[in-house]
Structures are given as structure tokens and as C-alpha cells.
Amino acid sequence: MTITLKSSANIEAMRVAGRLTSEVLDMLAEHVKPGITTDELDRLAHDHIVHQQKAIPAPLNYAPSGYKPYPKSICASVNHQVCHGIPNDRPLKDGDIVNLDVTVIKDGWHGDSSRMFIVGKGSIAAKRLCQVTYEAMWKGIMKVRPGARLGDIGHVIQTFAESAGYSVVREFCGHGIGQKFHEDPQVLHYGRPGTGELLVPGMVFTIEPMINAGRRDIKESNDGWAIVTKDRSLSAQWEHTIVVTETGYEVLTVSAGTPPPPDFVHA
Template sequence: MTITLKSAADVAAMRIAGRLTSEVLDMLGAHVKPGVTTEQLDKLAHDHIVHVQNAIPAPLNYAPPGYTPYPKSICTSVNHQVCHGIPNDKPLKNGDIVNIDVTVIKDGWHGDSSRMFVVGEGSIAAKRLCHITYEAMWKGIQKVKPGARLGDIGHAIQTFAENQGYSIVREFCGHGIGQKFHEEPQILHYGRPGTLEELVPGMVFTIEPMINVGRREIKEMGDGWTIVTKDRSLSAQWEHTVVVTDTGYEVLTVSDGTPAVPAFITG
């Protein structure tokens, strides 16, 4: 496995790409309301990234081996959609939950982040899922420091989510990121502590748990991209890009509108 370590200059460039990514999510948040289509959100994001940020939306026409090119500039996964939902002309309804996943390329470097949004008045169950998934991501981030292992991250996320009565999607994971969208290592959101690669300063990767209300099994839809829960239960995901520092971690995908860090981190 070849993991590319990032220099201080590389991290500085990724900090800019990460901030731009987060600012797209800030901007979109005001538009997530009943009656809006994910197609409209995609156009808003595309225009902002291209014309305001002078950057590139990484998902547009992205085609890993075996996939058709992804047709939109962001991913929008609604309710039981787990990830990679393709924006369309179906209006969002009151009570829906939607994950918006944004990846911006600026000066050759990628920033990658996603957030959950509750459309209008969400149910207690839906809001709890979004909240616990956010905390699960941070349980993983909290484990990032030199000398820790990738298995420590997955174990922290898995035990936290399962203790809340949820299940973890295992087929998709976080990933190294830099001048490529997806690099080594893979960041599993389940696992055993003390296993897998050791973290060293300069490693940059995403932590992006996908957590289901029901069972963990998933399936791919006919469009070749959209992943849904097999039992049609709600699914949520949050994502940050982080770098391993000399003393711990830094989250690179932050902006003025980034949701507050959980109390167990700040405390």
C-alpha cells in the first residue's frame, strides 16, 4: 500500500480546498427546504464552485473503473439512500433527510465533506439518526494521532453507533485524498483497535461513516451509482477531511458555517 504523505505546503493547499468545500455546504444549507429539488441544489453548487470559487466540482464526470461517468456536481442522498444519490427533479418533502456530499478541486487539490440536512420539520427518529451519525464521525476523528491505528478509528465509530442501536454500512469507507480524489489508505468505519496501518504525520484522509436505522445491508440501484438500504430504513452520513499532525489531527473541511464540534471533543 502506497500512502502519500503531505508536506506543510500540501496541507496548506488542501486547507484552502477544504474551506471552499465547506463553504459550498454553508451556501446550500439555506436552500434546503420543502419543494426544492436536488437538481436545483446541484445547479447552485455547480455555479458557485465554477464561477465564484474558480474551482472544479470533482464528482462531475468522475468515472472509477467499472462505473459510468457521474453526471452531476454533487451527491444528494435522500432518506433511505446511503450514498452517491444523483440529483434529480423530485422535490424534497417536509420531513425528508438529505446528505449533501461536496468535493471541490482547487489548484489541483481536493477537499471532501458532507453534511446531513433535515427538510422542514423532521421526526424525532430522523433527527436522532443525523445527530448520532455526526457524533460517530467525531468519535472516529478523536482517535486520530500519530501512533494510533486505522482500526482504532473504525472501532470507535462502530461501538458508538451500535451501542445507540444503529448499524454500520461496511461496503463503503473513508479514503486517502490529495491530488487524487481517492487514494490509500481506506478508512473502515468498523474494526478492531490496534489493527491496520499506523497513523503518521502528513497522512490526509476522510472519515465518513454511513449509519442505518435498520439493518446494515445495502444494494445498488439501476443507475449504477445510488446505494440504498435493503430494508428501506433511513440512513445518514457525515464527512470531514482530516490530516494527522505531530500532536493529533486537524480538520481541513471547516468554514464559518461548519456545525459545532460535539461537547465531548471541546470538553
């Protein structure tokens, strides 16, 4: 495993990319309403990133080994889609939940963040899944500090989500990030405390738990990208990019409209 530690100048560049990423999500938030298509959201995001931010949408034409190039500028995963949903022309309807995953490249550095949106009113069950997943991400973030281990992050996310009656997707994880979209280390959202890579200042990675209302089993859909729950239960995901600091952590993907941390973060 080759983990690239980031210098203070690198981290400052990633703060910029992270803020731009979060600002795309701020912009999209006001458009997520019944009747809009995820294609329209993708077009809004693409135009904002390219023309307003003078940056690059990292997902567009991204092609890891074994995959065909991703055709859109953001990922939009609706209801039972876990991740990597390709935006399409189906209008969102009242009660849908959608994860919008945005990655911006600015001056060669990546910012990566995703948020859940409830379309219209939403059911109590859908709101609870989205809230618990958000809290699970923050439980993981709070474990980040020098001397901790990656397993500490995964363990707290897993135990929190499972105690709420949900399951954790295991096939996809957080990842190191910097001048590359995906770097070492892999950040699992399950595991045992005290195991895994030791955290040291300058490490930058995402924490992005995918939590299912039903079983954790998933499958790939026919488009070659979107991942769905096998039992068609709802799935939620939140994501931030984090840097390990000398004293703890800093969230890099923040902007004026970023949802505030849960109350327990400040308790």
C-alpha cells in the same frame, strides 16, 4: 498500499480546497427547504464552485473503473439512499433527510465533506439518526493522532453507533485524498482497535461513516450509482477531511458555517 504523506505546503493547499468545499455546504444550507429539488441544489453548487470559487466540482464526470461517468457536480442522498445519490427533479418534502456530499478541486488539490440536512421539521427518529451519525464521525476523528491505528477509528465508530441501536455500512469507507480524489489508505468505519495502518504526521484522509437506522445490508439502485438500504430504513452520513498532525489532528474542511463539534470533543 502506497500512502502519500503531505508536506506543509500540500496541507496548506488542502486547507484552501477544504474551506471552499465547506463554504459550498454553507451556501446550500439556506436552500434546503421543502419544495426544492436536488437538481436545483446541484445547479447552485456547480455555479458557485465554477464561477465564484474558480474551482472544479470533482464528482462531475468522475468515472472509476466499472462505473459510467457520474452526471452531476454533487451527490444528494435522500432518506434510504446511503451514498452517491444522483440529484434529480423530485421536490424535497417536509420530513425528508438528505446528505449533500461536495468535493472541490482547487489548484489540483481536493477537499471532501458532506453534511446531513433535515428538510422542514423532521421526525424525532430522523433527528436522532443524524445526530448520532455526526457524533460517531467525531468519535472517530478524536482517535486520530500519531501512533494510533486505523482500526482504532473504525472500532470507536462501530461501537458507538451499534450501542445506539444502529448499524454501520461496511462496503463503503473513508479514503486517502490529495491530488487524487481517492487514495490509500481505506478508512473503515468498523474494526478492531490496534489493527490497521499506523497513523503518522502528513497522512490526509476522510472519515465518513454511513449509519443505518435498520440493518446494514445495502444494494445498488438501477441508476448504477446510488446505494440504498435493502430494508428501506433511513441512512445518514457525515464527512470531514482530516490531516494527522504532530500532536493529533486538524480538520481541513471547515468554514464559517461548519457545524460545531459535539460537546464531548472539548470535554
